[in-house]
Amino acid sequence: MEDFEFLRNITIGQYLPGNSLAHRLDPRTKITVMLLMTLAITFNISYLSNIILLLVCLLFVLLSSISLKYILSGVKPALGFIIVLAILQLLFYGDAFVPYNTASRTIFRWGWIHITNGSVQLVIVSSLRFLELLFLTSLLTNTTTTSELAHGIEDMLSPFSKIGLPGHELSLVVTIALRFVPILAEQLEIIMKAQASRGADLGAKGKLQLIQTTRQVVVLVVPLFIDALRRAEDLILAMEARCYVGGRGRTRLSRLHLTGKDYGAMAVVLVFAVFMLAYRARFPF
Amino acid sequence: MNNREPIIQVNDLHHTYLRETPLEVTALRGVNMEIHAGEAVGIIGRTGAGKSTVVQHFNGLIRPRQPGRVIVYGHDMSDPNVDVRAIRQKVGLVFQYPEQQLFERLVGDDIAFGPRKLGLPFEEIRERVREAMEMVGLGFEEFKDRFTFSLSGGEMRKAAIAGVLALRPQVLILDESTSGVDPRGRKDLLSRIDYLHRHHGLTVIFVSPNMEDMAGLVERIYVMDGGRTVMSGSTREIFSQPEKLAEYGLGVPQVTEVMHELKARGEEVDTTVLTVAEAEEEIWKILNS
Numbered sequence: 001m002e003d004f005e006f007l008r009n010i011t012i013g014q015y016l017p018g019n020s021l022a023h024r025l026d027p028r029t030k031i032t033v034m035l036l037m038t039l040a041i042t043f044n045i046s047y048l049s050n051i052i053l054l055l056v057c058l059l060f061v062l063l064s065s066i067s068l069k070y071i072l073s074g075v076k077p078a079l080g081f082i083i084v085l086a087i088l089q090l091l092f093y094g095d096a097f098v099p100y101n102t103a104s105r106t107i108f109r110w111g112w113i114h115i116t117n118g119s120v121q122l123v124i125v126s127s128l129r130f131l132e133l134l135f136l137t138s139l140l141t142n143t144t145t146t147s148e149l150a151h152g153i154e155d156m157l158s159p160f161s162k163i164g165l166p167g168h169e170l171s172l173v174v175t176i177a178l179r180f181v182p183i184l185a186e187q188l189e190i191i192m193k194a195q196a197s198r199g200a201d202l203g204a205k206g207k208l209q210l211i212q213t214t215r216q217v218v219v220l221v222v223p224l225f226i227d228a229l230r231r232a233e234d235l236i237l238a239m240e241a242r243c244y245v246g247g248r249g250r251t252r253l254s255r256l257h258l259t260g261k262d263y264g265a266m267a268v269v270l271v272f273a274v275f276m277l278a279y280r281a282r283f284p285f
Numbered sequence: 286m287n288n289r290e291p292i293i294q295v296n297d298l299h300h301t302y303l304r305e306t307p308l309e310v311t312a313l314r315g316v317n318m319e320i321h322a323g324e325a326v327g328i329i330g331r332t333g334a335g336k337s338t339v340v341q342h343f344n345g346l347i348r349p350r351q352p353g354r355v356i357v358y359g360h361d362m363s364d365p366n367v368d369v370r371a372i373r374q375k376v377g378l379v380f381q382y383p384e385q386q387l388f389e390r391l392v393g394d395d396i397a398f399g400p401r402k403l404g405l406p407f408e409e410i411r412e413r414v415r416e417a418m419e420m421v422g423l424g425f426e427e428f429k430d431r432f433t434f435s436l437s438g439g440e441m442r443k444a445a446i447a448g449v450l451a452l453r454p455q456v457l458i459l460d461e462s463t464s465g466v467d468p469r470g471r472k473d474l475l476s477r478i479d480y481l482h483r484h485h486g487l488t489v490i491f492v493s494p495n496m497e498d499m500a501g502l503v504e505r506i507y508v509m510d511g512g513r514t515v516m517s518g519s520t521r522e523i524f525s526q527p528e529k530l531a532e533y534g535l536g537v538p539q540v541t542e543v544m545h546e547l548k549a550r551g552e553e554v555d556t557t558v559l560t561v562a563e564a565e566e567e568i569w570k571i572l573n574s
Contacts, residue, residue: 004346004347005302005303007303007308008303008304008305008306011306014308016307016308066307067307070306070307073305073306187385190380190385191385191386193341193346193378193380194378194380194383194385194386195386196346196373197344197346197373197377197378197379197380197449198373198377198386198398198399198448198449198451198452199370199373199374199398199399199400199402199403199452200398200402201370201402218388219388219398222388223385223386223387223388226385226434227385
């Protein structure tokens, strides 16, 4: 049975109002924490370190009021992609990756296919990393409104304005992009329903014919692009009509303030991330 | 009203959007409706009353969940094996701003999308496109080779409706499909749909916030509020209860309101009039007496 309700599956980028610790932290703190954790995750490839990182990410989830079930449901749309990636890594990455502290052992070899303990580790660690990153990005966007996020990015980029980096404009681009995701998802849903109402067999099972599938995409993409361009044009007009000129000399209604909680959170995560990075080669397995 | 089996039957329908997420919204909390072949039925209610959600159940865009039941042409829509494409061919649904669904370069090709999907022979497709275009008032020879996106807003709207009519549906659902069109274009469109209803036996389900349009087109009305059907009856019955409608944030056609006002001032008039012509007759009656 086809289901046209996409927003049920898109959990990243959806702000959920609340009053938990994660909601109250300054957006700059949350972005810093996210960056530090992402660094730690990308440089750690051992089983133990990734289990620790996953537990820490789970702890973050507990500190927010977001339900774990909701965040995990965000895996669903990406599941096919993850499985394909895992199979490719398992079969073809045997020679490319040698884990720390252990010698490479061949588990299975047949023609091009070469499975080693290294490729098994790569698959498992990649899946763990995916979960960790999903938790982090979901948490950041679920507990922070887009305007908070934009202010945070703008503030963090402001030191670079001396070398000509347009911080305000960049943060505006990010805000608009994020804001348009749910709008376009909703629009796509309406277009899919309209096309299905006049005979398009969207979501119909069976024949996997490339040409037919491509035509199905045209039926959706053309109206969606027209709509997106029209919305962009409307937005430009609306901004022009209000004499929008960018960030220079602009003041804000709500100013960001770092509190003791923010400094505490950043310090704890900084120590943790430095530890994980410094000891990344010394985990026993 | 006839006593035959209804073609669409809705029993105790409930629906929740974004179910099982923190953002879930309950749209329907118990809807009951029956639609018979050849009727013109209106659904009114303020924004968020659940009108669009209900009609999307009629062609299987949303499937009913327990305990709700939707039976369309004898098929229980909760059955995952129902051939929804066959149902959608019989029950055509036109959305608000249907011109957003256009995608082909030429008008004729766009209208032919549905019939082509049915795998019909070329001549048959051409015939259906011609018929559908004439129905909405777009000349076949004049418009079939025009660029879709060079049409005016009203013409695009007509082309989009023709795209649904080309499937030769037995039921046509218009979900606020006339909003945003200029008054003359809207009147033209409505009179064409009225013609299809009267002369081709098309069953029409009309969702509109405009009470005047409603009064001119439909025979029967369902009033929805807070996801429930709260009133139902003939158009005259419904519009003769302005106080009750006001409770649900709804009004009556302006001419009907005038008649209620006259009656309140002690004039002996019929308050069930729905159109300007009927009102004129009533007012002449008072003036002549």
